[in-house]
Amino acid sequence: MAVYGDWVDALGERIGAPGAALRLLISLLMAYPMAFFHRKFMYGKYHNLQHILFILCGSYIGYFNYGWQLMHAYVCILIQYVVVWVSRGTLFSVVFAFVFQMGYLLAEYYLTESEKYDIKWTIPHCVLTLRLIGQAFDVYDGHRDFDDLSKDQKQQALKTMPSLLASAAHIFYPGSFMIGPQYPMKRYLDFVEGKFSENGKPFDSIGPAMKRLALGLFYVGIFQIGNIYVNSELLFSSTFKNLNFIMKMLVVGIYGKIVLYKYVSCWIVAEGSCIYSGISYNGKNDKGVIQWTGCENIDIYLFEKSYKFGHMVGSFNKCTNTWVAQNVYKRLKFLGNRQISQTAALVFLAVWHGLHSGYYVCFFMEFLIMNAEKQFESIITKNSALMRWHNSTIGFWINVVILKTFVMCYFGFCMVPFTLLKYRQWGPIYKDLYYSGLLIFGAFPAYAPIIKWLVKDGGSKPPRRTEGGLENGSGPSNTIPQEKASVKSE
Known part of the structure; x- marks a missing residue:
């Protein structure tokens, strides 16, 4: 059950929007002041403090929407981290991540799915599932022969095991915790280390x-x-x-x-x-x-x-x-x-x-x-x-x-x-x-x-x-570039 549900539901009823949907939108907007604070005071500094900030902010957003059901995220992060740390870089760690995370998600669906599409805690857990499996793949690729990797795998491979703080912060990053987008652990780490900047200052993105x-x-x-x-x-x-x-x-x-x-x-x-x-x-x-x-x-x-x-x-x-x-x-x-x-x-x-x-x-x-x-x-x-x-x-x-x-x-x-x-x-x-x-x-x-x-x-x-x-004439081009079309999802 979400906290602060009464006033959000009341506001949603007044403007004609479901309370859960309004909480989701508010949560997405919360990420903006959090991003401002991070840019202003912590960009590229104090890596562990950045991880802690993102974990606290993302956890608050999760609790705001789904209350103590947020604990499912902590359970999955902790169990996978222990297993990947013990068996780091092995194929077993990838298989475990795939089976455990997808199995946990499917069990959630079985126990919570209703007759209609609900905005509930399984939505951020979908994002978490892919992100944790991706972390296991990236650590696995980091321990493989570099020449055997594809271009994408070379860019995302993690040669060293990320800390538990970094792994959790990658999940709870407030701008993407609720609905995505998906991005690899390497992007998150480069961001925290201040690599997306010029002379130590973030680019003007406002x-x-x-x-x-x-x-x-x-x-x-x-x-x-x-x-x-x-x-x-x-x-x-x-x-x-x-x-x-x-x-x-x-x-x-x-x-x-x-x-x-x-x-x-x-x-x-x-x-x-x-x-x-x-x-x-x-x-x-x-x-x-x-x-x-x-x-x-x-x-x-x-x-x-x-x-x-x-x-x-x-x-x-x-x-x-x-x-x-x-x-x-x-x-x-x-x-x-x-x-x-x-x-x-x-x-x-x-x-x-x-x-x-x-x-x-x-x-x-x-x-x-x-x-x-x-x-x-x-x-x-x-x-x-x-x-x-x-x-x-x-x-x-x-x-x-x-x-x-x-x-x-x-x-x-x-x-x-x-x-x-x-x-x-x-x-x-x-x-x-x-x-x-x-x-x-x-x-x-x-x-x-x-x-x-x-x-x-x-x-x-x-x-x-x-x-x-x-090719044999003139006139404006009306062609839309063909994007790589493979799959679609929620």
């Missing part, structure tokens, strides 16, 4: 941080207003059932977008505090401009301009996607099969989210969609006439409008089970939509040969769109 805070609060407002009109109750209403198929899909698409804004807004607010503190520092670009993308969890430009599922998946929850790519997908490289690695990564994410059937359907749909989209693109790009049309300015924008609408609708189709969780809730909605997403994407391999025959082309290679326009 402007970029305030811009992210303002943007995050803007999306909070969009979600609050949108959720009034398009919410799960609408999907269960007779109004929705009486709509035709196209209108139902549009409503589902808008519903999915609004639901995503709930996560997007929180990620941006959290990222702002990480920028303010300086832990998001990611070097300078070729022009000497500081990049504050080290803890970027949402590429909002790509997210809003998405006209492909790959764009959508690659644009949000980037830090968690990176963690899963590095610690699940890439570490299964020895299997020699990308499909198996991709499936394992998505299954891991589904299990990590919880035990509800909706999570598994959502990630199964992602698997179907991403594979169908890749196959469809490989077929279409071989037709020179279609590509000339797409690469023309008017053709490109007509395609984008159509594709954006299609992507929005079927991304919403994926979000229905993710948010409604139980089959008895999301099943009837899928029935109202004629299971169209499963049919379109699941059956794609069956009708792909027909599409291939219809668009078969032996013509010349079409002009290619480049950053400056078309």
